[in-house]
Amino acid sequence: MKQFQYVKPATQQAVLDAVSKPGTKIIAGGTNLVDLMKRGVTAPDKLVDINLLPLKNIGITKNGLRIGALALNSVVSEHSFVTQNQPLLAMALKAGASPQLRNMATVGGNMMQRTRCGYFYDTTMPCNKRVPGTGCGAMEGVNRMHAIFGASSQCIAVHPSDMCVALAALDATVIIAGKKGERHIPFTAFHRLPGEHPELDNTLAKDELILGVEIPDNNFAKNSYYLKIRDRQSYAFALVSVAAALEIDNGLIKDARLAMGGVAHKPWRLFDAEKSLVGKPATEESFAQAAQLAMQGAKGYGNNSFKLKLAPATITEALKHAAGLV
CATH class of the missing domain: 3.30.43.10 (Uridine Diphospho-n-acetylenolpyruvylglucosamine Reductase, domain 2)
Structure with missing residues (x-):
């Protein structure tokens, strides 16, 4: 160093x-x-x-729940405002890393963490994310953990966060400060797909600072679930994860939110699958149909092709848990 x-x-x-x-x-x-x-x-x-900045706050505002960028993952996951109003976020945070890391990791830092692709971490290997123009070692290499959505010829790495998957599903907004003042952007627009510039993980400018995130009020508290499929029970990154939130009235789905982790360069929001669920009965059949719709455009790269079957099965299972069918 x-x-x-x-x-x-x-x-x-x-x-x-x-x-x-x-x-x-x-x-x-x-x-x-x-x-x-x-x-x-x-x-x-x-x-x-x-x-030293006063950014550890967790509180209710007129716009919903606001969480400061320096709030610790462990504190957020146990806070009553979060567990009662946004339990999906608490579940995702508790699924991430180890207790020791959650006691140090912050909300802003979690958003800014970089991929855990082995080729990115190995400075002897080619990686367009680490050194643009050197190639992508994972494309023809060991790519079991890698993307099936939104990849490019430049990069097939995935975003490692669990917290960010839940925030994407919950329509969170990122609050950013710069020399020109504050700006607010949708969480789904904060992280980038690789395209021709995989070295750029997000839309934060170099002279900007994350102040926090806001989650709007919703009716998902009773029917939310975060399902993480991984190689071991704890301290492992997701092969596939799903954040599922439903609003159910008399057995019918009034509203739905779905996002996936471990499958793309950013938290992957399943907008079409969400829309397909609205008005449908909260049944396994409805969930399986939405899961198949969610897989449009998915592509495997060899070692990770098993995700093409694992992903829809995980979506269906997460929705079953959220609906109380399991």
Whole structure:
């Protein structure tokens, strides 16, 4: 690891001034960034520690539930506002990482974490995300964990977060600060697909800072479920995960939200499948039909082709749990 400068500004403006300089990275919990630095995947000249900023808040606003960027994953997952009003988010957070990591990881850091693709982490291998133009080792290599949706010829890596899958399903909004003021963007628009620029994970500018997220009020608390399929019971990234939320009235689905993890470069929202469920009875047959619709455009790359069967089965099972059929 190369030598770097470390600063800990006390104000938001000082942070924004610092991060606008080239070679600068923000650090909060450091659960991903420090690993990347140790492995030589990234080598910032300066780290800007933002832990002095007042961004740990979790509260109800006129727009819904607001969670600060520095709120710890462990705290958010146990907070009464979250468990009572947005239990899908609590389930997803508890499915992620280990208790020790959740005690350090922040909401903003979770959003900014980078892929766990082995070719990205191995600096001896080609990776367009790490070094643009060098190729994608996973395309013809070991790609069991990789994308079946939204990939490009440049990259088939997946986003590793569980929390972000739930936030995408819940129509969250990201609150961002920059020198021109605040901007709010839909969570589904925050992360990017690889396209021709897989080195860009999201739409955050280099001189901007995540302040937090807001989740609008909804009627999904009674019928939500997060299902994560992985190689071992804990501390493993998703092969496939599904965030499912339903509003059910007299056995009929009034509204639905679905998003997947472990299948794309960003949390993968299943808009068409959601629409297909509205007005249908909350039955396994309806769920299986929606799951098949969700698979339109899916493509395997060899080692990961099993996901083409695992994904729809996981969607169906998650919806069954959300509806109380299991």
